[in-house]
Amino acid sequence: SAIFLAGCGGSNSSGSGESGAAEGNEGSGEKRTLRVSIGVNDKHPEYEASMKFKELVEAETDDLTVEVYHSGQIADDRSAIEMLQFGTLDITIPSTSPLVNFLPEYGVFDLPFTIPNEEVADQVLDGEFGTKMLEMVDSQGLVGLAWWENGFRNLTNDVRPVGSMKDVEGLKIRTMENEIHLDAWKALGANPTPMAFTELFTAMQQGTIDGQENPYPTILLSNYPEVQEHISNTNHVYTPFIFLFSKSIWEELSADQQDIISKAAVEAGQFNRERTREVADESLEELKTQMTFTEVPEEEFAKFQEAVQPVIEKHKESIGADIVDEYLSAIESAK
Ligand code: TF8
Incomplete structure (x- = not known):
């Protein structure tokens, strides 16, 4: 992963510099760039939703800029999670499956033929169980902000x-x-x-x-x-996508910034589910040809x-x- 770091400039903050990030509370005007890494390409609904996240965040504040990197340009799912732990990447939205290498509990989502349809998936993820699973990533130096959808395989x-x-x-x-x-x-x-x-x-x-x-x-x-x-x-x-933020970087953000990011992650996740389902139907029709x-x-x-x-x-x-x-x-x- 040294290659990824070199290739992408490593540091997540931009504008007013590396120091003083911790004093960036209460919107002191420090500008920050949040880098998002996803594994799929820029035609995928996950990319569309990541761009929606960018739009939502940037509409709320001038302090934050979001850059979306697709096609695993920064890292594959597993390495991107590690970069979040090291604080060398802000956001990744991987399948839950590689998280099992960090948190065995996440294996529930890999048990075959358990979730029967999207409606059940939504209820499980948006309910108590999903919330508990999101909170669990804290122990791994991660902040779990929202459930997005990869879908039925x-x-x-x-x-x-x-x-x-x-x-x-x-x-x-x-x-x-x-x-x-x-x-x-x-x-x-x-x-x-x-x-x-x-x-x-x-x-x-x-x-x-x-x-x-x-x-x-x-x-x-x-x-x-x-x-x-x-x-x-x-x-x-059914594989969920999980919206993950680096915990060490999260702790440098102001409460306002955290709030903006959390809401945008959830809202873009709603958009992601809707688009993924439309695209899944259209894709199947096209695949049949x-x-x-x-x-x-x-x-x-x-x-x-x-x-x-x-x-x-x-x-x-x-x-x-x-x-x-x-x-x-x-x-x-x-x-
Ligand atoms: C896989 C997953 C992937 C995603 C994405 C590349 O097969 O379904 O499509 O996790 O990040 O690895």
Whole structure:
């Protein structure tokens, strides 16, 4: 990550200089630039929403400028989280899955086939459970400000149409850097490899992996149809995006600035959900014209779910049985 630091200038403050950040309280007029790192490109709804966040913040104050860096130019999800911990980056909005490497509790969101639809996701995340999870990142030198949406993940591959578990057999699938995803794909009969998102396109192009899984907008807007022929509506897991701020930098901000940023993160998150859902529908229609689409039959879903049940049991340990129960009951009461 030394390369990232050198490439991006390192320091987060600009304008009136590095010193005196702590005295910047009550809007002393110190100007600050907040850098946002996201992994997807500038066609993605997450980028649109990040630009919305910028607009909202900059409309409220002259003290803060927001710069959005897309396509993992600054860092991939996991490295960006580390930069927040070091105070060398202000904001990142990663999938929750890489956070499991810091907070095992976050593994709840990786348990396959648990959240059934977006409405339930909203209720779980916007309710007590979601708030508790946001607060939990504090122990990692992070401030969790809002839930955004990555979405339901769907499988693509370049070998064969997948309509059943037997079709998954032996496929080399890239997963996020997350043990639960790895185990789930093993349980389904695939041959999974963890990899940073930034390396994924090239890996598919070179054929070192057969496939991957991501929400429809990411699949379309990252040009995966160029390197993948088959797509199925596996909808196997819902991945939230989490809006994270560096805690050490947060503590240098005035209460007013914190308030502006918190509100903008939540409001841009609402916009993000709406746009993501529109774009997901449009993306699927477009993907059907560029790839072979296979609808997984209902009875096959039951088999997928049965196959991953031992993975849920196994990871109840690593995640924490209490938090898994809380998560599952939050889902039940949202249904
Ligand atoms: C993945 C995730 C990513 C995002 C983004 C690049 O497959 O779904 O799309 O976390 O930050 O790695």
